[in-house]
Every structure is written in C-alpha cells, then in structure tokens.
Amino acid sequence: MDTDRFSKLPAVIASFVLLPVLLELLAWYIEGEEYDVARAATVVLVIVMLALISTVLGRIRARLPVLMVIALTSTAAVEVVLGFVAAFGPVLWRGGLPGELHGLITTGVSAFAFVTGVYLLIQYRRGLYLPYLEAGMGPLPTATKRRVIGESEILIRTLPDIGPSVEKALTSCVAMVDQEDLHFVAYFGDLRCCFYTDVLDDADLAHFFHDTDPEERRRIYLKAGNQLNWLTQRLNQQLRRLEGGVLIRTVLDVERGAMFFYWIDETRYLIGVTLDQRRVDVADDKMAKLVDTIRGHFTLPPINQRQRPARPQGHLRSIPGSERWPESGS
Template sequence: MDSRDRFARLPVVIASLVLLPVLLEFLAWYIEGEEYDTARAVTVVGVIVTLAAVATVLGRIRARLPVLMVAALTVTAAGEAVLGFAAAFGPVLWRGSVPGELHGLVTTGVSAFAFATGVYLLVQYNRGLYLPYLEAGMGPLPTATKRKVIGESEILIRTVPDIGPAVEKALGSCVSMVDQDDLHFVAYYAGGRCCFYTDVLDDADLAHFFHDTAQEERRELYLKAGNQLNWLTGRLNNQFRRIEGGILIRTVLDVERGALYLYWVDEARYLVGVTLDQRKVDVADDKMARLVDMIRGHFTLPPINQRERPPKPGGHLRSVVPRSEHWPESGS
C-alpha cells in the first residue's frame, strides 16, 4: 500500500477511535431512557466530522501535505484563540459564555493536530525525505539586468545591487564560460541567496529547447532548484559523514534533456549550472569544474576540481526511449 492509500485511511481511523464511543453512548442513552445533552452530542459529532473531512483532504492531496498541515494548523490555532478569548472574557464583556465541552474539544483537537504535525515533520526531516518549499528563504532575486555580446552569443546578466570586487571577478568568469553551444546557464549563490546569474537562454539557436516553459519561467525554476539542491546536499552530507569521504563538492542531475549541476565553492558559496543539450553534458561539466577553480582563486582558495580525462568518442550520447512527443534535440 502506498503513502496515498495510508493517508486516505485517516478518516476511518478517526471515526473508529472517536465516533464509535459516541454512538455507543447514544445507544445506551436510548436503551436506558436517561436524559442526554443533545447540544453536547451535536458539538462532538460536528468536531469529529470536521476532523474526518480535513483528514480526507490531506489523504487525497499527498504532494502538498506539509503545506496543508501548516495552513490547517494556522487556521485552527487562530480559531481556538478567538474561542479562548470568548470563553475568558465573554461573561464580563457581553454576558455570554462558551460551553466548556466545546472549548475543551477544540483545545484538545488543536493540541493533537499540532503534536501530530510536529512529529510528522521531524520524522521526515530526520529521514532526509522531506524537501520543503524554499522559495520563501531564497531572499531577493537578482534584478539589475544588462546584456553583453561575446562572439555570436548574447549573454543576459542579472545581479543583486552592490556586489563586491571578488564577486565581480566571479561574475566575469561565469560570463566568459557560458555560450550557446554547451553551458547555457550559471548562477552564483552566497550566504543562502543568489547573488547573480548569467545565461544565453534567449539565444535564437536555443529556441527549439523551449516547448511548454518560457525562458523567464525556466530561469525561476533553475534558481529554485539550486536552492533546494543545496539543502538536499547538506542533508546528504550529514548521512555521508560515516564513510569519511569528505563533503559533496559536485552533484549532477543528468536528465533526459540536458543536465543540471551543483558545484560547491566553499562553506558559504556554490554554483548552479545548466546545459540544455544532452550531447554536451560532459563538456558543460568540465566547464563547471574549471569555473569553480577560477572562482576559488578569486577568494585566494586552492583548486579542488582539477582533473584530466581523455574525451569520449562520440561525446555523451545515450539512447532515450521515444515518447509521445518528438524532441528535435535533447534539452533540459
């Protein structure tokens, strides 16, 4: 049974653990003919039905579960705060009161939900399986834009304001490496944010690589992927400490249409690169390695990626099973 099926069973669990005792209480009330507080029963059933409905939604939308859990927790906590205020000050301010059962049930439900949310997220985080949405932590994106023509390539450059001299040198190195043949996009991150990126995605020769996403949308996706890959690399480093191999300095996502690279520069800096052409994955990879050593030199750090290897005959081509759509060339 997959994760979706397990979460789909949450309403059944809630009903069996909570609703069944209430139904038995109703039955005993009917058989013995005793008086029963109908308002309290309706309140209990209403809360249970609400919890079951929330559980059903969470079970059906598995991919957004962490976001939904946090959003639902925020809403329920706000509602409980209003209810608590009414229970505490109602008799004084407007001579009204909140039933103790209702206040107790809501408080218990919010506490249980908060506890379950915390346990779930902690377990997933410790397993290294929960990749959060990190857009909020990316900081302001580079907006200062200029274009530069080098040879046949028109290069887009976007930076944050007031970058230092060393970062200016790093930018110059990245601009010198990107072109329309192989390395098509490079972003530089420092202190948890992107300081600049440069690319040739608007080049007319690369237009056939864009089908369902435009160039600007692709840039945004690359920047987000770089932020998430850095987080994931940190989680992997924690797990790899026991093998005593050092930290990850290079991560390559070799996809069917090109590749995405993450290269470690130092503890506070890293690079993200992209090639759209599957045939140039090795060439772009070597460029990224040389680029990192150049940038480390700007910060008076020794090279870490120097390596020599003979070129492969025929490049980095591999067969891809044909799909319903036809790709003129493989591109990321």
C-alpha cells in the same frame, strides 16, 4: 515567489477580529450598557499574539513543518495535563477545571492537529514534505544588463550591491557561458542568489523551449539550486562518517541536457545548466574549471583537478553541425 506570502497575515487577522471588537465598543458607548473591560483586553491580547505569531512564521517559514510538529506536540502535552486535572483534580486535591475551558482547549488542539495534518499531507502528495523546498530565497537578482560576446547575447542579473570578489566571479562566469554548451550559471552565497547569467534568449536555443519560456526556466533553475543545496547539506551529514569530505559535485543528467551543482565553500556554490545532451561533458568540465577559478578569487586552492579520458568514437556516428538534434528542452 518573490513576495512574502505571510507578510499580510497580521493585517488580515487584525481586520477580521478587531473590527467586531470595535463595533461592540461602539454599541456599548451608544447604549450606555456595562462593558467587561477585562474581556475586551483579553481579546485584544489574543489578537496581538496571533499577529506576532503570523509575523514570525513569515520570517521562519523555511522551518514551518518542524515548528508545526513542535507546537502540536507541546499543545498535546498541555492537553494531557489539563485532562488529568479535569479527571482527577476533584478526587486528589478537591480542585477541578471548568468544563467550558477544557472543552475550548480540546477544540483548539483538535483543530490545530487537523489543519497541520492536512497541510503536511498536501505537501507530501506534491512530493515536497518540507516547504523549505518551496520557500522563497530572499531577494533575487534584479539589476539587469546584456552583453554581446562573439555570437552570444548574454543576460546578466545581479543583486544591487556585490563585493569585488563576487564581481570577479561574475566576470569568470560570463566568460564561460555561450550558446554551444554551458547555457546558464547562477552563483549563490550566504543562502541567496547573488547573480546569474545565461544565453537562454538566444535564437539558436529556441527549439529547446516548448511549454516554458526563458524567464520561467530561470525561476525553476534558481529554485532547484536552492533545493539541491538543502539536499546536499543533508547528504553531507549522512556521508560524514565516510571521511571523504563534503560533496562537491552533483550532476542531474536528465534526458535532454543536465543541471550541475558545484560546491565552492561552506557558504557558496554554483548551479550550471546545459540544454544539449550532446554537450553535457563539455559543460561539466567548464563548470569544474569555473569553480576552481572562483575559488582562486577567494584565495582558496582548486578542488576539481581531474582529467577526463578521451571517448572512443569508432562506433559513434558524428552529427554534422547543420543536422537538427532531435531532442529539445531540459
């Protein structure tokens, strides 16, 4: 989702809460009744705090579940203290807590706990405990151009301003993408997608699309790339004691095609996709070469030097190019 779904919360809070306050002020002015200015100032202060909180949530929504749990724990701790004061204050130090205040705080904490639980349960049922996996990835590439190389019409989308090294990486990716095997490549740097290029609009690939179109596939691939990076970082924390270094390659070899995650360095990685199950190995090798080429643009040594042994083909039936492949979609 490109737009920030939290960005309008401050305006919503102000419109729904400030309006009654303004109406009350107007009625006080017309009728000439005494008005409690301290109470009005308190209400305005609460409104401002809610607006600030909603604005902050919009900026750090990737960590929203953690923040909700911290806030819930903090409010529960405060409620414990208030409950102790209300119960034992009159006995221990001849002081207490007004029943209305304690009841209001208890209601607020209970409501917050209920909303938090419902929200996290919904996320859990959807298979996404952390909404970071659904959070926006910042601005997505929008500058679009097309280039014809051989028989392939290649779509290229980039962010407005990319540096010369990223331009070289883009040129390398465009050279690798074609309608035969590697159909989509996206480059991520500094937690955002700097560019992607693909041939998903090619007519020869139309039979891979049934319930989705190329644009929807692109959004899904970019979102999955964000998720894979998050999961890879968590796996690296678990695998650190194995002393094998970071995870540099992840292949999601699905029934119809595959998705590749390739680590470039601490802040950069590549996502690649092939729609054709028969071309998974070829696309995988191209991604490995592509990563080493891009690392060279940043004066980094290659990390994917490997040799794939030739597959025995004596027991396999070769499929002519004219024969339609039965599987479609990825």
